[in-house]
Amino acid sequence: MTETPATETPAVETPAARPGRRHRVAALVTGVVVLGVLAGAGVWARSALAEADRETPTRYWEAAGKPAPLRKTPDAVPPNTLSGKLLPVPPGYVLGPDLGADGNNFFSAGEKAVEGFKESRDGLSGGDRKKRDEMLAELKLKGLAGRTYVDNDHAKMVAEVRIMQADPKAVGTFSEVSKKVLDQLKDGREAPKVEGFPDAKCGLFTVGEKKESKIESVFCVAVEGDVMVTFRAYGPKPLSQSTAVQFFRNQMSHLKSPGESA
Numbered sequence: 001m002t003e004t005p006a007t008e009t010p011a012v013e014t015p016a017a018r019p020g021r022r023h024r025v026a027a028l029v030t031g032v033v034v035l036g037v038l039a040g041a042g043v044w045a046r047s048a049l050a051e052a053d054r055e056t057p058t059r060y061w062e063a064a065g066k067p068a069p070l071r072k073t074p075d076a077v078p079p080n081t082l083s084g085k086l087l088p089v090p091p092g093y094v095l096g097p098d099l100g101a102d103g104n105n106f107f108s109a110g111e112k113a114v115e116g117f118k119e120s121r122d123g124l125s126g127g128d129r130k131k132r133d134e135m136l137a138e139l140k141l142k143g144l145a146g147r148t149y150v151d152n153d154h155a156k157m158v159a160e161v162r163i164m165q166a167d168p169k170a171v172g173t174f175s176e177v178s179k180k181v182l183d184q185l186k187d188g189r190e191a192p193k194v195e196g197f198p199d200a201k202c203g204l205f206t207v208g209e210k211k212e213s214k215i216e217s218v219f220c221v222a223v224e225g226d227v228m229v230t231f232r233a234y235g236p237k238p239l240s241q242s243t244a245v246q247f248f249r250n251q252m253s254h255l256k257s258p259g260e261s262a
Contacts, residue, residue, distance in 0.1 A: 096148030
């Protein structure tokens with residue numbers, strides 16, 4: 001997968017996950033697979049929601065006064081309609097840290113995206129693998145795309161957006177599975193609502209023990225037509241929930257009515 005050229009920005013490291021909590025996520029998703037509730041949905045939920053389940057942070061931002069390493073100029077993302085559904089980089093932001101090997105601005109066509117799903121769950125038994133393949137065929141996956149954003153001074157918030165386009169019914173199932181996993185992982189605080197999108201669901205997370213945590217995160221899931229959106233924002237405590245949720249709302253508004261996200 002490739003990235004879109006952008007002004008070189010400091011690499012921002014994402015936190016590593018505590019093994020016990022990651023195993024909890026995997027167990028929840030395995031249960032989804034065993035129950036036959038769309039094996040692919042479990043894969044998506046695990047890969048996306050595990051990112052919100054970070055317990056042991058490394059460094060989020062370079063220490064003040066120290067020059068950060070610069071990225072290599074990436075190749076351009078090939079022209080496609082799905083990337084156009086992602087919120088353009090708004091004023092006051094630049095492209096953010098990489099989403100693993102995908103980069104900070106990526107697109108994967110349907111067939112390649114299906115291969116990625118299969119590779120992420122290559123340890124399934126023969127029966128579960130057959131079930132997964134059948135349901136991925138029913139999914140009719142059209143593509144995946146994602147983009148990250150960080151404020152210009154790299155001090156307040158990083159936002160990550162991933163979108164999946166597929167069969168509308170299957171997308172709805174993916175969304176419901178992801179929301180259930182989100183309910184299992186979020187902390188006890190009341191989650192913010194997304195004005196204008198009543199079916200969207202958000203959860204709040206702290207990284208590490210609450211009393212000692214220096215990082216907070218907001219994770220949201222929503223569907224618009226045949227597109228599912230997963231959103232994560234994180235930053236130093238206290239993270240502005242209103243800013244994070246408004247960013248997500250802007251993404252959903254852009255998806256619903258391109259050009260009207262502001």
